[in-house]
Amino acid sequence: MIEDGTKRQIDALEAENAALKEELEESRRSTTQYLQNVAHQLTAPLGAIKWSIEALKDEAVPIQRKGKLLSSIYSQGTILVHLIKNFSLMSNLEADHELGQFRDKPERVDPLRLAINLANDFQPQAAEGGKKIYVNENSFKEIFDGTSILVVKNLIAQALSNLLENAVKYSNLRTAIYIEAQEVKLPEDNELFLAISVRSIGIAISSHEIKKLHNRGFRGSTAKQKIPAGTGIGLYIAKRIMDLHEGLVLVRTNGNETIVLLCFPQSRVQ
Amino acid sequence: MTKSNGIILLVDDEPWLSEALAATLESKGFSCVFATDMTAGIKALEENSVAALVTDIMMPPGSQFPHVNANEVGFHFIDYVQKHWRGLPIVCLSVIGDHAKIHLLTRKGIRYLRKGETPLSTAVEVITAVALGRKVRI
Numbered sequence: 001m002i003e004d005g006t007k008r009q010i011d012a013l014e015a016e017n018a019a020l021k022e023e024l025e026e027s028r029r030s031t032t033q034y035l036q037n038v039a040h041q042l043t044a045p046l047g048a049i050k051w052s053i054e055a056l057k058d059e060a061v062p063i064q065r066k067g068k069l070l071s072s073i074y075s076q077g078t079i080l081v082h083l084i085k086n087f088s089l090m091s092n093l094e095a096d097h098e099l100g101q102f103r104d105k106p107e108r109v110d111p112l113r114l115a116i117n118l119a120n121d122f123q124p125q126a127a128e129g130g131k132k133i134y135v136n137e138n139s140f141k142e143i144f145d146g147t148s149i150l151v152v153k154n155l156i157a158q159a160l161s162n163l164l165e166n167a168v169k170y171s172n173l174r175t176a177i178y179i180e181a182q183e184v185k186l187p188e189d190n191e192l193f194l195a196i197s198v199r200s201i202g203i204a205i206s207s208h209e210i211k212k213l214h215n216r217g218f219r220g221s222t223a224k225q226k227i228p229a230g231t232g233i234g235l236y237i238a239k240r241i242m243d244l245h246e247g248l249v250l251v252r253t254n255g256n257e258t259i260v261l262l263c264f265p266q267s268r269v270q
Numbered sequence: 271m272t273k274s275n276g277i278i279l280l281v282d283d284e285p286w287l288s289e290a291l292a293a294t295l296e297s298k299g300f301s302c303v304f305a306t307d308m309t310a311g312i313k314a315l316e317e318n319s320v321a322a323l324v325t326d327i328m329m330p331p332g333s334q335f336p337h338v339n340a341n342e343v344g345f346h347f348i349d350y351v352q353k354h355w356r357g358l359p360i361v362c363l364s365v366i367g368d369h370a371k372i373h374l375l376t377r378k379g380i381r382y383l384r385k386g387e388t389p390l391s392t393a394v395e396v397i398t399a400v401a402l403g404r405k406v407r408i
Contacts, residue, residue, distance in 0.1 A: 040328075040365050044284055047386030051290035054390035060297035069293060072286045128285065227283065228328040228340035 034217055040229050041083055045076035052076075075125045082161055086237055089158060093240040102244060104155075108148035108270065111196055112140040114157060115179045122164045130174035133164065136181070143181035143194055150268045151245055159241040159249075162234035163198040163260045169227055171200035172256075184250065184263050193248065193263035201256050202226075210251050214239040238262065275299040276321030276401055281311040281347070282363070283329040287385065291324070294394050300401065307332035308347045315355060322401035323351060326385075327364040345371070348380060359400035363393065 052069040055061050061069075096103055112135070119133040126133050149156070160179075167177045178199045185192050205213070209220040219232040238260075239249045248263040278295055280288040283306045292302040303318055305311040309332025311325065327344030331337075338346050348360060361381045366372060372382050381400060383393050398404075 036367070043365055043386035044287070048284070048286040048290065050386070051287060051390040051393075055290040055293045058294055058297065061293045062297070065293040065296075069290060072289050076286060225336070225340045226330050228330065228343075229284075 030217070034231075037229065038087075038231055041231055042080070044229065045079045045083075048076045049073050049080075071124055072128075075128065078121060078125060079165075082158075082165060083231075085158055086162070086231070086233055089155075089237055089241075090233065093237065093244070096244055097240060102152050102155075104152045106150050106152050106245075109151055109153050109156065111144050111149055111181065112137060114153075114160065115140065115196060118157060118160050118164055119179055121161070122168055125165075126168045126177065129168070129171075131168060131171060131177060133168075133177045133179065135179045140181040143183060144269065147269050149194075149264050150270050151264070155241045155244070156262070159238040159262055160196060160198070162238045163262065166234050166260070167198050167200035167202075167258075169230075170223055170258075171202040175201045182261070184248075184261060191265075193265060194269050195250070195261040195263040197259050197261040199257065199259045202258065204256050205251070205253050205258060207253075210253065213251055214249065235260070275398075277301045277303060277318050278397060278401060279303050279305065279311065279314050279318065279320045279323045281305045281308075281314075281323065281325040281329065283307060283326065287363075290390060291393060291397075294390060295397065298394065298398060300398075306330070308338065308343050308350075309334040311347055312350065315351065315358075320355075320358065322359040322361065322397055323355075324361045324363055324397055327362065327366050345375075348375070348378065352378065359403075361393075361397055361400060363388075 052073045055069055056066055092103060115135045119135050123133055164177070164179075171177055180197050180199065182195050182197055183192060184195045203220065203222045203226060205220055205222070212218045213220070213235050216236040217232040218236075219230050223230065235249060235251075242249050242262055245268060246265050247268070248261075250261040250263060252259045252261070275298065278292075278300050280292060280302055281304075282288050285304065285306065288302075288304055292304070295302055300321070303314050303320075305314045307330040311323075311332075312334070314320070315323070325344050325347055328341050329343050330340055331343050331346075335343075335346065344362065344364060348362065351358060351360065360379075361383060362375055363383045363385055365385045375382050381396055383396060
């Protein structure tokens with residue numbers, strides 16, 4: 001005969017076990033969905049490149065169309081390289097984060113030059129949707145005043161690329177995307193940061209969703225409806241990179257306008 | 271080149287794939303019109319006399335169908351088209367891996383081509399055949 005107390009314990013353990021099983025099942029489901037999503041993200045640009053090459057080889061396709069196909073191959077190549085870099089960074093960043101140190105040595109980087117180079121990189125992709133990326137050079141001159149930021153260049157380039165990729169992807173057709181520099185003072189402790197921001201007009205993000213945007217794999221509901229395919233790792237990686245630089249990623253919205261900022265502590269501005 | 275073979279409607283939110291397909295179809299005498307969501311796809315069908323529809327599954331629903339899940343839009347779109355444009359040949363070009371769903375599509379008379387795996391020449395051959403009412407031998 002089992003005593004009441006023991007039976008209660010068994011019931012509690014069984015309930016806990018069932019909850020854990022359900023959690024595991026949910027985790028399996030989301031991993032499967034995530035992997036399918038990743039596969040789709042890789043397949044789509046590769047498929048486009050393959051088809052563009054096939055069309056280029058077709059003598060019946062007029063030469064004017066072939067120029068556009070070549071631009072498409074370039075854009076898809078950029079998307080692929082960027083995507084693969086993000087995936088390979090994911091594991092490295094976790095390790096760096098645990099160690100609290102960089103794999104590579106930080107170097108002095110001109111933030112304006114970085115912004116211009118990345119804007120040029122994403123311009124063809126933006127042009128496909130009639131969008132254009134502008135770098136507000138005056139804001140960089142005013143805020144950074146010719147100084148550099150002491151950072152791991154590849155990592156910061158990837159963080160800014162992720163912001164630009166999101167802006168190009170989610171902004172409205174035929175709109176402008178701005179890369180600017182600005183000062184950011186945190187209200188809680190008045191700490192001053194110098195930031196590189198990416199501003200675009202597109203999807204309205206709720207305050208509830210803003211809090212989750214840095215979570216790995218999270219994508220806003222409106223974003224998923226507008227662009228079904230996506231990995232939800234761009235801002236997560238940007239945040240990990242900025243954490244390593246003692247910096248921040250801030251997201252500010254005003255209706256359909258979204259501004260995402262990479263904030264550098266003054267100790268990194270030299 | 272005269273575009274005498276008819277109009278093909280390409281519905282996909284990833285236009286770079288449609289670009290290569292359209293370039294090849296147009297070189298074979300078709301005209302192509304594009305739409306990037308379900309709402310725009312229906313509008314294009316209303317405005318054009320379309321010989322065949324090529325559609326993706328995962329794409330935005332557009333303003334007329336805000337509550338349709340983006341991952342399933344193509345299925346709703348195909349049902350809508352089959353109801354309102356009876357007999358219009360449809361080719362589904364997607365990456366869905368769920369065999370039950372693919373089977374459902376084929377039972378409705380839809381040709382399913384897997385994105386990224388089907389060669390462009392095969393896709394063009396299938397689309398040409400269904401648009402011209404020929405039997406597809408792939």
